[in-house]
Amino acid sequence: MEQVLIKLTVNGREEDVRVSPHKTLLEVLRDDLSLTGAKNGCEDGSCGTCTVLLDGAAVRSCLLLAMEAQGHEIVTIEGLSDGQNMSPLQEIFVNQGAVQCGFCSPGMILTAKALLDSASSPTETEIREAISGNLCRCTGYTKIVEAVMAASGQPVPVRTHPYEGDVSERAAS
Amino acid sequence: MTDFSVVGKRRPRLDTIPRALGEAKFSADLGLPGMVYGKVLRSPYPHARILNIDTSQAERLPGVKAIITSKDVMPYKWGVFAYTRDQQLLPLDKTRYLGEEVAAVAAVDEDTAAEAAALIRVEWEPLPYVIDPLAALEEGAPLVHEDKPGNVSVRIFVDEGDVDNAMADAYLVDEGEFTSPEENYCMLEPYAVVANYESTGVDIWCPNAGPHMKARPISNALGIPTSMVRVRKVHIGGHHGGRSEVSPADFMAALLSKKARRPVKLVYTREENMNCVRQVHGARTWVRAGVTKEGKLVGLDFKLIMDGGAYASTGPIAASVAYQMIEETYAMPNLRYEAIRAYTNKPPRGMYPHHPRTTYGGLEMVLDALAEKLGMDPMELRLRNSVYEGYVTPTKTVISSCGQIETIQRAAEKAGWKEKYGKLPPGRGIGMSSSACLIGFPMGIRGGSGAFVRFNEDGDATVISGVVDNGQGNDAMIAAIAAEELGLPIEAIKVVTADTSMTPSDQGAYSQASTILSGGAVKAAAADAKRQLFDVAADLLEANKEDLVARDGKIFIKGSPEKSVSLAKAARTALGRDKAILGRGDRWPKGDHKREWVSNPRGQLASAFSYGTAIAEVEVDMETGRVKLLNMTAAHDCGYPINPLSVEQQMHRSALEAGPAGVMLERHAWTAAGQNINANFTDYWFPLATDVPNIETIIVTTNDKFGPFGAKEGGLSISIAMIGAVANAIRNAIGTTVHDFPMTPDVVLRAIEARNESESGSTTHE
Ligand code: FES
Numbered sequence: 006m007e008q009v010l011i012k013l014t015v016n017g018r019e020e021d022v023r024v025s026p027h028k029t030l031l032e033v034l035r036d037d038l039s040l041t042g043a044k045n046g047c048e049d050g051s052c053g054t055c056t057v058l059l060d061g062a063a064v065r066s067c068l069l070l071a072m073e074a075q076g077h078e079i080v081t082i083e084g085l086s087d088g089q090n091m092s093p094l095q096e097i098f099v100n101q102g103a104v105q106c107g108f109c110s111p112g113m114i115l116t117a118k119a120l121l122d123s124a125s126s127p128t129e130t131e132i133r134e135a136i137s138g139n140l141c142r143c144t145g146y147t148k149i150v151e152a153v154m155a156a157s158g159q160p161v162p163v164r165t166h167p168y169e170g171d172v173s174e175r176a177a178s
Numbered sequence: 179m180t181d182f183s184v185v186g187k188r189r190p191r192l193d194t195i196p197r198a199l200g201e202a203k204f205s206a207d208l209g210l211p212g213m214v215y216g217k218v219l220r221s222p223y224p225h226a227r228i229l230n231i232d233t234s235q236a237e238r239l240p241g242v243k244a245i246i247t248s249k250d251v252m253p254y255k256w257g258v259f260a261y262t263r264d265q266q267l268l269p270l271d272k273t274r275y276l277g278e279e280v281a282a283v284a285a286v287d288e289d290t291a292a293e294a295a296a297l298i299r300v301e302w303e304p305l306p307y308v309i310d311p312l313a314a315l316e317e318g319a320p321l322v323h324e325d326k327p328g329n330v331s332v333r334i335f336v337d338e339g340d341v342d343n344a345m346a347d348a349y350l351v352d353e354g355e356f357t358s359p360e361e362n363y364c365m366l367e368p369y370a371v372v373a374n375y376e377s378t379g380v381d382i383w384c385p386n387a388g389p390h391m392k393a394r395p396i397s398n399a400l401g402i403p404t405s406m407v408r409v410r411k412v413h414i415g416g417h418h419g420g421r422s423e424v425s426p427a428d429f430m431a432a433l434l435s436k437k438a439r440r441p442v443k444l445v446y447t448r449e450e451n452m453n454c455v456r457q458v459h460g461a462r463t464w465v466r467a468g469v470t471k472e473g474k475l476v477g478l479d480f481k482l483i484m485d486g487g488a489y490a491s492t493g494p495i496a497a498s499v500a501y502q503m504i505e506e507t508y509a510m511p512n513l514r515y516e517a518i519r520a521y522t523n524k525p526p527r528g529m530y531p532h533h534p535r536t537t538y539g540g541l542e543m544v545l546d547a548l549a550e551k552l553g554m555d556p557m558e559l560r561l562r563n564s565v566y567e568g569y570v571t572p573t574k575t576v577i578s579s580c581g582q583i584e585t586i587q588r589a590a591e592k593a594g595w596k597e598k599y600g601k602l603p604p605g606r607g608i609g610m611s612s613s614a615c616l617i618g619f620p621m622g623i624r625g626g627s628g629a630f631v632r633f634n635e636d637g638d639a640t641v642i643s644g645v646v647d648n649g650q651g652n653d654a655m656i657a658a659i660a661a662e663e664l665g666l667p668i669e670a671i672k673v674v675t676a677d678t679s680m681t682p683s684d685q686g687a688y689s690q691a692s693t694i695l696s697g698g699a700v701k702a703a704a705a706d707a708k709r710q711l712f713d714v715a716a717d718l719l720e721a722n723k724e725d726l727v728a729r730d731g732k733i734f735i736k737g738s739p740e741k742s743v744s745l746a747k748a749a750r751t752a753l754g755r756d757k758a759i760l761g762r763g764d765r766w767p768k769g770d771h772k773r774e775w776v777s778n779p780r781g782q783l784a785s786a787f788s789y790g791t792a793i794a795e796v797e798v799d800m801e802t803g804r805v806k807l808l809n810m811t812a813a814h815d816c817g818y819p820i821n822p823l824s825v826e827q828q829m830h831r832s833a834l835e836a837g838p839a840g841v842m843l844e845r846h847a848w849t850a851a852g853q854n855i856n857a858n859f860t861d862y863w864f865p866l867a868t869d870v871p872n873i874e875t876i877i878v879t880t881n882d883k884f885g886p887f888g889a890k891e892g893g894l895s896i897s898i899a900m901i902g903a904v905a906n907a908i909r910n911a912i913g914t915t916v917h918d919f920p921m922t923p924d925v926v927l928r929a930i931e932a933r934n935e936s937e938s939g940s941t942t943h944e
């Protein structure tokens with residue numbers, strides 16, 4: 006198929022790429038720009054693992070043709086950090102235990118970022134609605150909700166009840 | 179009193195940083211020079227003979243580098259056990275389910291590979307097929323495997339004590355029959371393989387639950403020594419039971435690479451991942467339970483039919499675990515259990531934490547019905563029947579550490595059970611269930627784990643273990659165990675894991691064995707390395723090595739940390755004396771090697787048992803049958819938490835997969851022609867963030883003697899317990915038992931209507 010030259014702005018950099026017109030933004034990010042942080046979990050818009058920011062809004066890059074993304078600011082998970090130090094939001098996800106296998110995490114973190122950029126202290130319901138298009142099989146979502154609350158400076162409710170300290174005495178007795 | 183500096187402490191999992199950064203490479207993210215792309219041609223029939231495959235047209239398509247068909251494969255059959263070898267990784271003669279692999283293409287890009295696959299001409303002879311497991315077991319049903327009469331894949335029969343007598347003598351007996359269609363593992367990462375076949379051997383990157391468990395069958399299928407197959411470390415996006423075995427994709431990618439003489443990447447679509455890797459058994463369970471007037475169980479009686487799909491997979495284990503978990507949960511002298519796993523022309527089914535939901539959930543609902551008839555609080559019934567340390571099950575397994583009673587009490591306290599049970603407004607319900615989980619059963623010569631610990635010049639240590647991290651945090655778990663044992667901060671530990679050419683053999687992430695076996699091996703290797711360091715440090719400190727301890731990077735005489743030598747100095751001093759610090763250790767499951775799933779289901783089953791109690795609260799709309807899950811509480815005896823955060827994470831995963839997914843939403847559906855109609859995330863109802871309530875977790879500790887630092891496993895007993903908790907909560911809300919999973923609004927409404935009818939029916943009789 007005829008290839009076309011397009012210009013994309015990704016993570017603040019101008020990129021010239023030659024692509025087939027039917028290629029999705031997800032394919033071009035992953036295959037042409039080696040930005041594999043965006044994942045392909047379904048390719049039909051139903052899992053959210055391919056989420057990127059387009060002018061600050063969370064979009065599914067598998068549903069967008071790369072050509073349509075021209076003229077917009079695209080941010081992928083790689084664009085949140087300098088590659089060495091996590092951004093505060095990424096760090097909170099790690100510290101709260103909101104990342105397990107991590108396949109959903111890039112999309113989830115970017116969806117959370119879009120939410121936090123538009124709402125300063127989202128309620129639990131708003132958070133759950135915002136991430137309801139991002140599937141996660143590992144976390145049960147509770148710790149993700151808590152991470153987003155913590156990231157917006159809200160107190161995180163205590164939902165975990167620690168084991169009773171050291172019990173070796175009991176075991177020894 | 180033990181005073182740990184690393185284990186038992188809540189800390190972020192360092193292994194999750196690359197995943198949060200987006201730099202973690204999963205199999206589909208990898209690329210190699212000259213790499214080409216694979217696509218699979220799949221059977222359009224549920225059951226059909228392959229008469230001829232013509233690839234000539236496909237081969238002529240520009241960009242095609244290799245095509246493989248049954249002509250390229252040897253008659254090797256994969257099976258978990260010697261007696262279950264029934265799956266050709268590329269079928270020679272016939273396909274047994276719609277979607278089974280027939281041929282594969284490698285080409286310069288995926289589009290070309292797909293185009294070429296479509297050009298392969300297959301001459302088919304469609305055969306009669308069978309989709310329903312009950313029909314499959316009937317006489318005259320089409321045979322899925324010619325050498326398996328009656329389509330019986332596995333039959334498990336256990337009969338201990340005298341169930342008939344026990345039931346006859348029981349004060350009360352109740353029973354029920356429960357059904358469930360298939361579920362899906364839904365790991366977020368679709369299956370993907372990169373294979374690079376060269377003259378020295380083949381390197382393979384793929385999701386797996388144990389690299390060593392893959393290398394062997396792949397080498398067998400390729401006809402090369404196991405040492406020539408290197409299954410390599412890669413990030414893995416979930417296992418959940420569905421990555422347990424070798425996949426045809428591993429074999430096909432390797433063979434394509436051999437033929438194309440280039441690296442090959444084969445990435446499954448979501449549909450292929452849902453349909454052609456493994457699914458979860460559909461099942462039908464009949465259960466009968468008898469109790470004394472005091473609510474003591476006198477016997478349990480089960481009959482199960484499981485829909486195993488086209489191949490045996492982990493069949494003998496899958497058909498057995500339910501009775502085992504149950505006899506390790508509830509003490510009762512008489513147990514009868516018969517499970518028949520049927521072959522059908524559907525995708526093969528493997529292990530899943532809470533399957534069959536009909537058995538676990540069904541029993542729990544029957545127990546609640548009995549409690550009700552006895553006028554007893556269901557919590558009391560569970561307390562009275564709980565197993566305990568030293569208890570011997572009907573099939574002769576001794577329970578080691580057991581915190582079940584504490585999990586019941588603490589979950590009940592947290593969830594407000596006493597205030598709520600029987601006192602909720604109409605339409606609201608609360609339910610409880612407990613469960614054991616067996617940990618680490620013997621798996622023969624590949625059933626143990628080995629580990630090495632080596633010291634670097636700067637005093638950091640590298641741990642080398644075959645353990646695999648599927649996302650649950652096994653890499654972080656072994657790092658913590660090594661850090662604690664060596665007396666190093668966790669940042670000073672590097673791990674090298676899951677690479678069959680570099681790491682010692684490991685049993686894999688099966689039967690929740692990673693912590694006790696892989697972790698246990700790492701602890702032993704670290705202790706060995708520490709002994710070697712102490713030899714040197716004893717000299718430097720002019721002390722007896724028996725008196726030394728290591729902590730926070732230092733070695734000192736117990737009780738006098740003022741005078742110390744750093745581990746780094748001890749390691750360097752050793753090197754200066756021409757001695758490298760190299761620790762080694764291994765750990766094997768504790769169990770009766772003569773016990774066998776089918777032929778001899780008696781003897782010590784596993785190394786340890788974890789316990790869990792779950793409580794759920796629901797609200798049911800009595801007009802529509804819609805269930806809202808209000809909260810889930812889980813208390814888990816994990817032995818001892820290596821990292822409490824990780825244990826909670828696993829409890830959360832379990833709660834989601836069992837409650838919202840397992841009880842309320844998930845099922846596969848089929849056409850009469852054997853087509854799976856919802857192998858995608860739009861039509862298969864995966865729980866969303868808005869479907870799942872917050873999950874409260876409580877960690878209970880029992881310090882198991884076998885596990886490293888007393889640890890057992892993280893979270894799986896909650897998977898099983900949460901099935902019964904949510905099912906019983908719905909039962910409690912609507913005042914009747916629901917017999918079919920998942921309990922979607924239509925199913926719940928039918929149960930409500932049936933109850934109303936029977937109530938009005940009984941009124942007219944009066
Ligand atoms: S890959 Fe785009 S939504 Fe799933």
Ligand code: FES
Pocket residue numbers: 103104105106107108109110140141142143144366415416649
């Ligand atoms: S962390 Fe595994 S899918 Fe979300």
